[in-house]
Amino acid sequence: MTKIQRTFKEGLNNFYRNGWLSFATVSVLTISLYIISVTLIIGVASNIVLKNIQGNLDVRVFFKSDVEDTKIQEIRSKLVGYQEIKSIDFVSKEKALEEFKKNSIDDQVISKTLDVIDGNPLLSSLVIKAKSPEQYDIIVKAINGAAFSEDIGNIDYKQNKDAIERFITIIKLVKQVGITLGIVFIFIGVLITFNAIRLTMYAHKQEFEIMRLVGASNIYIRMPFVFEGIFYGAASSIAVMIALLVTSKFLAPITSGSIAGGDIMDFYLSHFFIILLLLLISGIALGTISATIAIRRYLKI
Amino acid sequence: MYNEKVVKFLNKNKKMLRFENVSKIYPGDFVALEDIDLKVEQGEFISIVGHSGSGKSTLLKLVYAEEQPTSGIVSFNDRPLDSINRKHLPFYRRNVGTVFQDFKLLPQKTAYENVAYALEVSGESDEEIAERVPEILDIVGMGSKMGKYPRQLSGGEQQRVCMARALVHHPLVIIADEPTGNLDPTSTWEIIQLLLKINSLGTTILLATHNKVIVDKLNRRVVEIDDGRIIRDTEKGKYSSVKDKA
Numbered sequence: 361m362t363k364i365q366r367t368f369k370e371g372l373n374n375f376y377r378n379g380w381l382s383f384a385t386v387s388v389l390t391i392s393l394y395i396i397s398v399t400l401i402i403g404v405a406s407n408i409v410l411k412n413i414q415g416n417l418d419v420r421v422f423f424k425s426d427v428e429d430t431k432i433q434e435i436r437s438k439l440v441g442y443q444e445i446k447s448i449d450f451v452s453k454e455k456a457l458e459e460f461k462k463n464s465i466d467d468q469v470i471s472k473t474l475d476v477i478d479g480n481p482l483l484s485s486l487v488i489k490a491k492s493p494e495q496y497d498i499i500v501k502a503i504n505g506a507a508f509s510e511d512i513g514n515i516d517y518k519q520n521k522d523a524i525e526r527f528i529t530i531i532k533l534v535k536q537v538g539i540t541l542g543i544v545f546i547f548i549g550v551l552i553t554f555n556a557i558r559l560t561m562y563a564h565k566q567e568f569e570i571m572r573l574v575g576a577s578n579i580y581i582r583m584p585f586v587f588e589g590i591f592y593g594a595a596s597s598i599a600v601m602i603a604l605l606v607t608s609k610f611l612a613p614i615t616s617g618s619i620a621g622g623d624i625m626d627f628y629l630s631h632f633f634i635i636l637l638l639l640l641i642s643g644i645a646l647g648t649i650s651a652t653i654a655i656r657r658y659l660k661i
Numbered sequence: 662m663y664n665e666k667v668v669k670f671l672n673k674n675k676k677m678l679r680f681e682n683v684s685k686i687y688p689g690d691f692v693a694l695e696d697i698d699l700k701v702e703q704g705e706f707i708s709i710v711g712h713s714g715s716g717k718s719t720l721l722k723l724v725y726a727e728e729q730p731t732s733g734i735v736s737f738n739d740r741p742l743d744s745i746n747r748k749h750l751p752f753y754r755r756n757v758g759t760v761f762q763d764f765k766l767l768p769q770k771t772a773y774e775n776v777a778y779a780l781e782v783s784g785e786s787d788e789e790i791a792e793r794v795p796e797i798l799d800i801v802g803m804g805s806k807m808g809k810y811p812r813q814l815s816g817g818e819q820q821r822v823c824m825a826r827a828l829v830h831h832p833l834v835i836i837a838d839e840p841t842g843n844l845d846p847t848s849t850w851e852i853i854q855l856l857l858k859i860n861s862l863g864t865t866i867l868l869a870t871h872n873k874v875i876v877d878k879l880n881r882r883v884v885e886i887d888d889g890r891i892i893r894d895t896e897k898g899k900y901s902s903v904k905d906k907a
Binding site for chain 1: 778
């Protein structure tokens with residue numbers, strides 16, 4: 361065995377022999393990493409959701425039923441040139457009815473109603489997509505003030521905006537709380553790990569003198585403790601992965617369809633290795649930092 | 662046990678150990694050693710005597726670089742010890758075997774593991790260790806008790822394990838600081854015999870002791886320290902310069 365293998369084994373032994381102390385330490389570290397990762401995942405996932413929603417955002421201008429299709433097409437060609445507008449689609453009332461029938465094919469009540477009703481209750485509309493979400497306001501204002509505004513039945517837009525703004529506010533709040541809690545717990549986690557390692561050092565106190573007399577280099581004496589710190593970090597990373605798995609599974613039904621057509625579980629699985637890698641790096645970094653602090657302060661050699 | 666040519670070469674040209682005008686003063690102006698001049702050749706067996714607190718242990722500590730002199734130079738094979746980088750001290754220490762009164766064995770390791778440990782820290786392979794450790798334990802007469810823990814061994818046996826550990830790097834010098842202090846007369850003599858045996862193979866021995874009987878029986882070089890100074894340095898010396906009433 362090389363020195364690295366030996367110090368590795370020694371560190372692992374120390375980790376096991378600490379028993380409940382190791383368990384407690386890993387638990388605290390797990391909580392801190394869990395909070396941070398959940399916050400991050402919420403952050404990333406909500407960005408995706410937001411982009412999604414914004415991508416699906418549109419302004420629907422419904423025209424009164426007596427307005428001719430040709431007039432609507434005219435209006436459309438006038439609007440198409442506006443620089444804020446990305447696209448305008450004309451949806452005739454016939455097309456609208458078709459889509460509506462298709463979408464509500466499972467709903468008995470609606471289908472039956474449609475069969476009974478004479479004529480088409482739906483209106484023709486122009487579906488306008490802006491190049492970016494902030495421009496919808498401008499577009500809506502422009503339409504309201506336009507010459508054809510009398511032909512407009514109603515504009516379906518405002519509700520989306522409110523919902524989006526609420527969504528953004530909630531997410532911001534969640535992120536702030538998450539980061540604050542996360543930092544607090546990381547601080548605690550590092551402290552607890554550092555303490556556990558210090559205890560291990562204390563238990564091995566008499567060995568240090570002998571190690572020096574027998575010609576062990578400082579690195580050889582220190583390495584087991586660095587490894588111990590790494591084990592605390594790695595173990596908690598794995599625990600967090602499992603916790604995230606459980607959480608995702610639990611939240612999957614609630615979030616179905618919201619993230620790029622999947623749910624939070626799909627997100628977790630598709631990003632599995634990145635999440636694992638980041639967790640391992642952070643866990644091991646935290647463990648190593650704790651070990652280094654303990655060594656600096658308490659390892660007298 | 663190791664290359665005879667090396668030993669001969671060392672004998673010829675260099676002083677294995679040399680103290681030049683060495684003093685050691687601890688904080689609080691406590692003078693442990695003063696004006697120490699000492700030359701040791703390879704292969705010598707030196708008893709360092711003096712009552713408790715006279716500075717014997719301090720002298721030995723300077724040899725294995727546990728302490729550095731306040732003034733003067735301690736050299737090993739003509740190389741001043743203070744020129745050794747702190748990082749390299751461990752490598753120097755592998756040239757010096759140490760044996761102490763309180764054994765300093767690791768209680769949770771067997772005799773074999775205690776000796777093996779000294780080799781592990783210098784990165785020897787498992788095969789090397791499996792070969793050398795039983796060999797060395799045999800030399801000290803502990804071959805049959807390799808698997809025992811220190812608590813299962815008598816004082817004399819524990820000390821022999823310590824000697825095995827001290828020998829494992831084939832050191833040029835062995836420092837024995839009151840190795841028989843906790844032992845009964847029989848074990849004491851056994852340990853001394855072992856030291857003599859090791860010495861006959863070429864290793865220099867520095868033995869600090871206040872066991873009068875041993876020193877007189879050994880009839881080797883004696884260096885007497887009193888109040889931090891060397892007051893006597895004789896070949897074939899006795900413990901005390903005062904003549905016994907025959």
